[in-house]
Amino acid sequence: MLIGVPKEIKPLEKRVGLTPGGAEMLIRNGHKVVVETNAGVGSGFPDDRYTAIGATIVATAADVYGVADMIVKVKEPIAPEYPLIRKGQTLFTYFHFAASRELTEAMVKSEAVCIAYETVQKPDGSLPLLVPMSEVAGRMAPQEGAKYLEHPMGGRGVLLGGIPGVRPANVMVLGGGVVGTNSAKIAAGFGAQVTIFDNNLYRLRYLDDVMPRNCVTQMSTASNIREAIVEADLVIGAVLIVGAKAPHLVTRDMLSTMKPGAVIVDVSVDQGGCVETCKPTTHDNPTYVVDGVVHYGVANMPGAVPYTSTLGLTGATLPYAVELANKGWQNAVKENRELALGVNVVAGKIVYKAVAEAFDMQYDSLDSVL
Ligand SMILES: NC(=O)c1ccc[n+]([C@@H]2O[C@H](COP(=O)([O-])OP(=O)(O)OC[C@H]3O[C@@H](n4cnc5c(N)ncnc54)[C@H](O)[C@@H]3O)[C@@H](O)[C@H]2O)c1
Numbered sequence: 001m002l003i004g005v006p007k008e009i010k011p012l013e014k015r016v017g018l019t020p021g022g023a024e025m026l027i028r029n030g031h032k033v034v035v036e037t038n039a040g041v042g043s044g045f046p047d048d049r050y051t052a053i054g055a056t057i058v059a060t061a062a063d064v065y066g067v068a069d070m071i072v073k074v075k076e077p078i079a080p081e082y083p084l085i086r087k088g089q090t091l092f093t094y095f096h097f098a099a100s101r102e103l104t105e106a107m108v109k110s111e112a113v114c115i116a117y118e119t120v121q122k123p124d125g126s127l128p129l130l131v132p133m134s135e136v137a138g139r140m141a142p143q144e145g146a147k148y149l150e151h152p153m154g155g156r157g158v159l160l161g162g163i164p165g166v167r168p169a170n171v172m173v174l175g176g177g178v179v180g181t182n183s184a185k186i187a188a189g190f191g192a193q194v195t196i197f198d199n200n201l202y203r204l205r206y207l208d209d210v211m212p213r214n215c216v217t218q219m220s221t222a223s224n225i226r227e228a229i230v231e232a233d234l235v236i237g238a239v240l241i242v243g244a245k246a247p248h249l250v251t252r253d254m255l256s257t258m259k260p261g262a263v264i265v266d267v268s269v270d271q272g273g274c275v276e277t278c279k280p281t282t283h284d285n286p287t288y289v290v291d292g293v294v295h296y297g298v299a300n301m302p303g304a305v306p307y308t309s310t311l312g313l314t315g316a317t318l319p320y321a322v323e324l325a326n327k328g329w330q331n332a333v334k335e336n337r338e339l340a341l342g343v344n345v346v347a348g349k350i351v352y353k354a355v356a357e358a359f360d361m362q363y364d365s366l367d368s369v370l
Helices: 021-027 047-051 060-067 079-084 101-110 131-148 178-191 201-210 222-229 267-271 306-335 353-358
Strands: 001-006 033-036 056-058 068-073 092-093 113-116 170-175 193-196 217-219 234-237 263-266 285-289 293-296 342-344
Touching: 001 021, 001 060, 021 033, 033 060, 047 056, 047 222, 056 267, 060 079, 068 342, 079 101, 079 267, 092 306, 101 342, 113 306, 131 170, 131 178, 131 234, 131 267, 131 293, 131 306, 170 178, 170 222, 178 193, 178 217, 178 234, 178 267, 193 201, 193 222, 201 217, 201 263, 217 222, 234 267, 263 267
Parallel strands: 001 033, 001 068, 033 056, 068 092, 092 113, 170 193, 170 234, 193 217, 234 263, 263 293
Antiparallel strands: 113 342, 285 293
């Protein structure tokens, strides 16, 4: 099979769908790889890293889409890419269809095979191609929090780990899933005093077992949060209720009880945020202040660390990409239920129910296109 890797063209997107290591793996499996020039540069992989392992560099996205049987990328296609996509071509990337009718209609029209990273699902319900980005954002959150706690950045001038004779910072982590656990681990590693709040007691029992002594757990209730937030230097929002808007665990009236110059990093801002006053921001202008509290609401945190994010993402996607290449998409999804759940649009039909429902469009079963 011929696998194509276009350069990402969404603003500020520096990740790439396939590393030179990933390309090498596909080539060793008997496939050919075509990469658009400079596709990997933003992630630290210049063209010669790809040519060294036998991939071909081509000049334009049209040269990639024009020949590839399967496109492996990172972000959903945007308007300039729509006309390049060919009937029957497999696209393996993030789509987030339910967020865009325009994209959904364009992919239906293209008659391509759209396999979405975000809906590939393990039997236990976990989403293996979303986890690496949650890990990145989770580990970044205390790092960003520490930065904005510095006085010149608008914070209250507190060092996360304290020093001998001076207490460390007090960090609240709301939600103890992938983001929250990674945040708590890093904040505790800095030496901060960390409390994880979750409403799942089983999860709290597990975290209590595995986290270090400077990280404790507490049930997520409004009164517990209201009481604790008074002492917090840094609050990290990491809640997720699948398929729903995040609940506002930190309400507007709680802000006035917080220390001036305290920092909130709401990672869950992409699902509406678990802090009432949080709104999405960008890496160009990541923070704003409400009631003396610094708010950080960057909705695509992994974009700031494209090297780590690309390696993390492709480490998770590569086994699926190899399977799709080796077997062809139809046999691959017949044999692998995880991949089957990733198929959203095929040959002009929407085969993922939630996407069809989101836009009141026709749903067809996956079996009808296999
Ligand atoms: N901003 C970014 O760049 C970025 C990057 C990756 C992920 N995210 C977002 O971060 C959020 C968390 O993702 P995740 O992968 O950790 O999800 P997850 O499902 O692993 O964890 C969510 C946790 O929230 C807990 N929870 C649910 N309701 C709660 C409540 N009322 N109080 C306390 N805890 C509650 C759940 O029990 C679970 O442990 C998601 O919204 C995700 O989209 C954002």
